[in-house]
Amino acid sequence: MNDNTRLMELIEQIPDIRTRFKYKAGDGISANVIHKDPEFIAWKNKVLVELEKRPMTKSIEDIQQIFSKMNGWKDESDFEEIASRIATMIDGEEVVDTVEKVKLKKGVEVITAFNRYSLNKQVGSGGNGNVWSATDKDGENVAIKFIERDNSEKVLKRFKNETFFCITHNHPNILPILDYGTAGMNYIFYVMPLYAKTLRDYIKEGIKYDDVSVIFTGILKGLNYAHKLGTIHRDIKPENILFDKDSLEPVIADFGIAHFSEENLATIIETRRTDRMANFQYAAPEQRKRGGVTLPQTDIYAAALILNEMFTGEIAQASDYKKIGEIARKYSYLDELFVRMFRQEPSERLYPEEVIFTEMQALADKQKNEAEIKRLRSLAISIQKPEDYNPHVVAIKYERGKLLFELDQPVNEEWFQIIAYASYSHTAVMGYETSRLQKIGQNMLAMPMRLNETKSTIEDVVKYVKEWVVMANNLYKNRVLQRMEQEQRDKEQQRLEEIRELEQENEIKDFLSSLQ
Incomplete structure (x- = not known):
């Protein structure tokens, strides 16, 4: 087994050794430590033996010194430094020599314990990286x-x-x-x-309004996760939010790095406001003053600015800014959410993220309720006229013992029940009462006639049937009108109850919102 093979085996053990770290607090140390772990010590000794077999270089000397100085204070960083350095020694080649300065350019290779990377081109810069x-x-x-x-x-x-x-x-x-x-x-x-684009790219292209809430919710979910772990980003801006190709799932980058310390940030704003202010347009008020303390609400302030910008394409100013409702009326409820996240005092901002999610849904529901209330109030409350039904006798015939009355409209069943059986004041020939009327076909009334009936009786029956038709027309119209009026009253009452319920629901939502 040659030296490289043995060293490679030791490199392959690095992930297992990394799991041996234990958090220790006390005795002046609060860190992840490993320097006294038996398996780590055994691994360390084997590494040192393998390095002794190689010609002494500055890199090997540095590794030996790091091993000898490990005492718990910087075990993690020391270990990772060692792991990175020994990985460059495979096959005796150091693709990037760890003792010389490197110039980043296309084609340069950098390696880690398990991979090597060939640089293609610079795709971003800023701050210190x-x-x-x-x-x-x-x-x-x-x-x-x-x-x-x-x-x-x-x-x-x-x-x-x-x-x-x-x-x-x-x-x-x-x-x-x-x-x-x-x-x-x-x-x-x-x-x-390697991500396809940043949120800045999306904003320049123009984001579909229906997609904004998806992106915004993803940003809040990422912040919520970080905040629960005690991490504050402090530099939330569109350039630090990344996306895969054709994806709306935001990925927050640059965690833990503030491109400028709070002290430097305050100094730059005070002394070079005109030419450097663009770098700090997402900074919360507490970041803009000397001695200000950053909180999770600091990230919320920046997220609020991004929410507004995704709709308007502009970064909101403290007192004069374009509102979401001016651009997308459907999402005007987000203006109130923005205001509550954009408060100057951190303690007054809507937080934590779960509360923002709840409030965002409540405001959406409230706007929906208000739109429904407006719709219900706009509905016509006037009584509609009943359908125009006013039949008349247009022909009289006699067939097979029946006197037939042809109407100019089909016989309506409700109308027929009125003319034949309703109680109304009318005149009739004995034996030829309204109840003897029959409905035949689509538009025919029939009155059975006795054999050898006198002409005068037939004349009276015809006269009275015509009168009944006119009376039935008026009765039908009044009955239908009364029914429609009642139906309209019932609908109006139901509408008023719906409005009252929606108004009460919005009052409760406003009350709960005031408790946030």
Whole structure:
């Protein structure tokens, strides 16, 4: 077994060794420690033996010194430094020499314990870091964020916090870090998926209004997850929100890194407001003053600005800004949500995120109720005229013992019940009462006649039937009108009750909202 094979076996054990870390608080130490773990000590000794077999280099000397100084204070960072350095020694080649400075450019390769990445082009920059697209050893496209080692201790600590936060926590709206390592003596880096676009790209293209709530909800879910873990982003802006191709699922990046400390931020705003203000347009008031304390509500303030901007394309100012309702009336209820998230005092902002979700749904329901109330109130309350039904006798015939009366309209069943059986004042020939009328076919009334009936009797029957038709017309119209009036009154009462219920529901929603 050659030296490289043995060293490779030890490198492959790194993930198992990494699981041996234990959190320790007390004795002046509050950190994840491993330096006294038996399995780690055994692994360390084997690594040192393998390094002794190689020609002494500055890199090997550094590894030996790091091992000897491990005492619990920086076990995690020391271990990762060692893991990254020994990974460069496979096959005796150091693709990126860890003792020399590296210049980032196309074609440069950086390696970690288990992968190597070839840089393609720079795709982003800002603050203290640069982002490059790269291809790993399997041909997969990724992105790598580099940060220079000569940054301040505070910036380096935040980069470390971000790296470990994203590695150890899995959430669909939080940036996943796939790998990390060092490049030469001047860079540290982490590897992440290569995303297709940022929220800034989406805003420039124009977001469909129906898609805004999906994106906004995803941002809040990511913040909610982070806030529950005690992490405050402090730099929420469209450039830090990423998307896969054709996806509306936002991924929040740059966790744990503030491009400027609170002190520097306040100084820059005070002294160079005109030319640097664009960098801080999403900063909450507490970030804009010296000594201000950032809170989870600081991220909520920025999220509110992004919500408004996704509709309007503009960043809202404190007193003069374009409202969502002016752009998308359907979503005007979000203006009230924005106002409550955009309060100048952090304690007055709507928070936590669960409350924002609840309030957003309540405001949507309230607007829906108000629209329904308006619709119900606008409904006509006048009584509609009954259908025009006014039949007349147009012909009289005699067939097979029946006197037939042809009408100019089909016989309505309700109308026939009135003319034949209703109680109304009328004149009739004995034996030829209204109850003897019959309905034949579509538009024919029939009155059975006795044999050898006198002409005068027939004349009277015809006269009276015609009178009954006129009377039935009036009775039918009045009856239908009364029924329609009652139906209209019932509908109006039902409408008023619906309005009253919706108004009461909105009152309760307003009351509950005031308790948030």
